[in-house]
Amino acid sequence: MDVARGDAASAAPAAEPADTSADPTEVAPSSRGPFGGRLHSGNRAWWQELPTLIIAALLVTLIVRTFLVQAFYIPSGSMEPTLMVGDRVLVSKLSYRVGEIQRGDVIVFDGTDSFAGSGEVEPAHGVVAKVVRGIGSFFGVSASEKDFTKRVIGLPGDHVVCCDAAGRVSVNGVGVEEPYVMEGDAPSASPFDVVVPPGRLWVMGDHRSDSADSRSHLGDPGGGTVPVDRVIGKIVLRFWPLSHFGGLDDGTSVSGK
Template identity: 40%
Template sequence: MNRIARTERATTKRRTWFWVWRFVFAAVILGFLATLLIRATVVDLYRIESVSMQPTLNPGQSITVDRRAYGDADPQRGDVVVFDGRGSFLPYQRQSPGDSIARALRLGGTGTTYVKRVIGIGGDTVECCGDDGRILVNGTPVDEPYLMPGDQPSQSAFSVEVPAGRLWVMGDHRSRSEDSRALLGASGGGMIPIERVEGRVGEIIWPMEERATVD
């Protein structure tokens, strides 16, 4: 009887551990899927790798991106946005069905993702520069307190009309930013299709001592 009892206890223990590990595995999978869903539809996270948005954003910082920001509205002048540069900043790259799946599963890289500030929206005329050296939007000088200290609003002259459904974007560190200005002669003219915008930058969340809302 003792041998039978020991065998039954061992069997019960194995069954208990089997269900425990099964529960843990299911919880991990559900948590992973929930994270993917949140990042794909609500709030995503990105790490800043370049100096093109200094002093607003610095390399090494992590930011939140609100994917719901443009559900019922389009990006506005002054917004800091994250977008997929294929077809605009990367004029000869196109997104494939495989890329779409990879991005949805958060398996795709960030080599085609950019962070810039919206300067002009559809219908705007954006020019550099006015008599006082400032960027003009529809003939009105733009105040840009976010510019990198010591930078000019632009070192190159330009005048563009932004088509409907597109955006003219620039970095805050104008002397170190390759943005819409650099792509005027390329396919799409450096204008970002609104549908390629992935969301609006909300906050700097890392490092902790640099936490701040992004304006």
């Protein structure tokens, strides 16, 4: 039997042009890197993203810590009853960039070259201990032996004396009412009479009988006063423990003409 053979080209439908847009091997231009490499567009496992998140968090923490606020903990009783041992506080670094230091402010400062060699925290011993302390300091959960917390009593040029006829500290001849001083403590058990040099501060702890403050450093460089440019910032908040949460007495009664 004869079978008719048709022309293959005429018998079969004409082939349509290939649709390259559906080619799974192609990557859209927006999915290519700046040098032509392909980028992974699928969902990554959480543990693959974790290093990036940690680095980003550290960078944000560093920026905030450097320019805005820094967390500290209180390692001694020198500021009782205002601040208790173990309190966590936030220190504003903006306070004195947009404003001036005021009498009565509770500050954190670097005591290098003023309160030299007498930090309120024992230095760490050993490499591991120093690393742990460094990480803790970065996140505000440990203290540095060079950082101190005190209240500003005298500003540059002030004449600060203890004690006046009423047994009070006086600033420029004006007696200071100090309701924040530890109950039972005298304003000062040791007399002093100083004129605060330019660019420096006279500072004292609220627990006067348990504070190695400006009075204890009269023989050190600066005569017990602290350089203004060593001030880290003003304590604006206690955030831990929650039972102590809140702001501080700003010592508005500390005045002087």
